[in-house]
Amino acid sequence: MGTTPPEQPREATPEEAAKAAAELTLSDITQFFDERKVSPVCPICSSRQWHLLTPAGEGTKTTRLKKLTPQGPVDAEYPAIPTFLVICTNCNFLREHAAMALGKWKFERGLK
Numbered sequence: 195m196g197t198t199p200p201e202q203p204r205e206a207t208p209e210e211a212a213k214a215a216a217e218l219t220l221s222d223i224t225q226f227f228d229e230r231k232v233s234p235v236c237p238i239c240s241s242r243q244w245h246l247l248t249p250a251g252e253g254t255k256t257t258r259l260k261k262l263t264p265q266g267p268v269d270a271e272y273p274a275i276p277t278f279l280v281i282c283t284n285c286n287f288l289r290e291h292a293a294m295a296l297g298k299w300k301f302e303r304g305l306k
Contacts, residue, residue, distance in 0.1 A: 215297025241284035
């Protein structure tokens, strides 16, 4: 008798990717960066220490594009983009990444 080939993961729907993105952990992000060979080196100070920065310390935040006016920045009429931030613990440089792409990656790998 032959063996059954392993089931291929199916592609995440936008709703599934959003749910997984809302549950991202620092471990998920580190694993994604390692898999994609994202440099851990800060481009400003060369530190390799990063902290995940979100309003509640977990999940994602929503970034809204701003429009500059003579009176100052105002919310633009654009959709919000779910993102997460990582901050260099040495110089406080911020890196912003799209959370939906990582949510899709996490869902399709069956990570909890």
